[in-house]
Amino acid sequence: MSAFLPLARSTLYSPVWLVPFDDHARRVRAAGVDVRLERLDDADGWLPLDDRAVRTPSGSLAFPGLGRRAEPRAARPERHRALFAAAGYQPLYPADGHPFSAGLVGVEFLVHPYDDTHPPAAEVSPRLVRLLPSVSFPYPPATRTVHGVVVDAAGGAPVANALVEARGRTGQDLTPWHERTLSDARGAFRLALRWEGERAVEHAVEETFRVEAVERPGRTGSLLVHLPQGAERQHVIEIREQ
Structure with a gap:
């Protein structure tokens, strides 16, 4: 300075x-x-x-x-x-x-x-x-992402600027990780999942992630994303009063 x-x-x-x-x-x-x-x-x-x-x-x-x-x-x-x-x-x-x-x-x-x-x-x-990162963020090649939309559970209207995030720990050393993005004006989001999800057994292929969205305190929603089978589908997170 x-x-x-x-x-x-x-x-x-x-x-x-x-x-x-x-x-x-x-x-x-x-x-x-x-x-x-x-x-x-x-x-x-x-x-x-x-x-x-x-x-x-x-x-x-x-x-x-x-x-x-x-x-x-x-x-x-x-x-x-x-x-x-x-x-x-x-x-x-x-x-x-x-x-x-x-x-x-x-x-x-x-x-x-x-x-x-x-x-x-x-x-x-x-x-x-x-x-x-926004929906248009230029992720490096081979970066694993999931996409979808955040909507109001009552009427289905898109929720803009919602915080979409996932958390977990790496499988080997249990280091915490945290990925997050924001939905755009249409409620669309694209979230990177660079780290490991939860596995039912140690060498299982399927990984599970809990993806959460927050509009404000008391207005949230979540869903489970299963990879790799859910990689290409559009995920819908419904926001409701908690």
């Missing part, structure tokens, strides 16, 4: 640091990520801003100078949000450890006014923003 002065005095202070993270490759994504900034207006709702994100030496995306005012004492904190886009990915907006909700749009944060003599009201820490 050599481009930044100490937070209490820097005119380059950013009220948010966002780190795009490729959830499939398990690494920070350094390129090909676009970030749009919006501000919440009491009368007009979310308004697009022209502020451009700057990449820091540590790989974070920041907005230097956002919130700097000539008269900060006369201004109130304003709510902003950052919206991510990357080809082949969908952003997962809840922070790690927070409940998932398909209705979350962007990373929201407060921008506190400040100037050279009145430092920012709060320090910030980098926030990881996970990018999950």
Whole structure:
């Protein structure tokens, strides 16, 4: 972070640091990520801003100078949000450890006014923003995937932006694995299953995976996927109140 002065005095202070993270490759994504900034207006709702994100030496995306005012004492904190886009990915907006909700749009944060003599009201820490493979993600050849659609159990309507995931442990060393994706606007999903599923006996050919979908807390669904016979079929996950 050599481009930044100490937070209490820097005119380059950013009220948010966002780190795009490729959830499939398990690494920070350094390129090909676009970030749009919006501000919440009491009368007009979310308004697009022209502020451009700057990449820091540590790989974070920041907005230097956002919130700097000539008269900060006369201004109130304003709510902003950052919206991510990357080809082949969908952003997962809840922070790690927070409940998932398909209705979350962007990373929201407060921008506190400040100037050279009145430092920012709060320090910030980098926030990881996970990018999950979308339906169009270019998986490497031979990557095992399953596909399907997430729908509302009551009416059959597609559920967009649902979190679809599978978990398990490898057969040899019992290392935990976790694969996840998000459904698109039509409710469609495509989920990688790179690791071993459960087997009825040690050398059985059939592997079983539990695939779960979440729209929000209390609105979930799941099904069992059997491979290899279920590899080509379209799987339907029904979301209902739990």
